[in-house]
Amino acid sequence: MKIMVGGTFSPLHAGHKKLISRSFELAGPDGTVIIGLSSPTFAGRKTHPVLSYEERRAALEKYVRSLGTTTRWEVEELNDRYGSALDADFDILVVSEETLPVALEINKLRRAKGKRMVEIHQIACVLAEDNRWISSTRIIRGEIDEAGHLMR
Template sequence: MNVMVGGTFDPLHVGHKVLLSRSFEIAGRDGLVTIGLTSDDFASKKSHPVRPYKVRREELIEWIKSMGFPAGYVVECLSDRFGSALNQDFEALVVSEETFPVAEEINRLRRENEKKKVDIYQIRCILADDGRIVSSTRIHRGEIDPNGHLIR
């Protein structure tokens, strides 16, 4: 199965790893995962600093290789919320609870453009030790580490 997923992935944390792992699981042995990685310009709109695209891409690829997923993958530069998801032929989109509305919008726009609807797989956000969502913003603020453990 051909699957799409997207994000900034900075820093690459436990929530991202669950999202990506689920994407590879859905793709299956002979599938393909297209990972949209936000461009430097698009990522600059975040509320915290983001490392350069090249650094984030290298870290992402290193982690994927370390996991030994059987599906193939490609990393594409994402300059907006949709990337190639509006035009590319694929079967599934994997999102978090926070990005589910974007997935619905992608399907709406695909329908308007006479493209087939894609299946949406939503994962639950991962909670840190304090019961709040693990996020890059919280990590950047020094509240938690990338595994969701509180920093004292």
């Protein structure tokens, strides 16, 4: 299986790790995972501060290596919300509840281009201790840490 997943991943938190881990599970040991990582320009449109591309890529690569997987993988720079997903040949797009609308749009645009629609695998967002979603914004505000623990 060839899987695509993407994000800004700044900072890399428990929700992102679930998304990435699930991508590798779906790909299997003989599959491939393409991880789209927002470019500095695209990530710069966020409303909160974002780590540099190099820092985000290093954290992402460190996490993937920690999985100990034999699955092939690569990081692809995303300059927009679609990356290569509109034209690439792949099987599954892994998204969160928050990014499901983008996945649906990708399939709509693929269909308009005469491309095969891909399966969308949605994971549930990870909840922090207060039962609200873990998000980069909440981490940057100092409400929670990367694991979803409330900051005291």
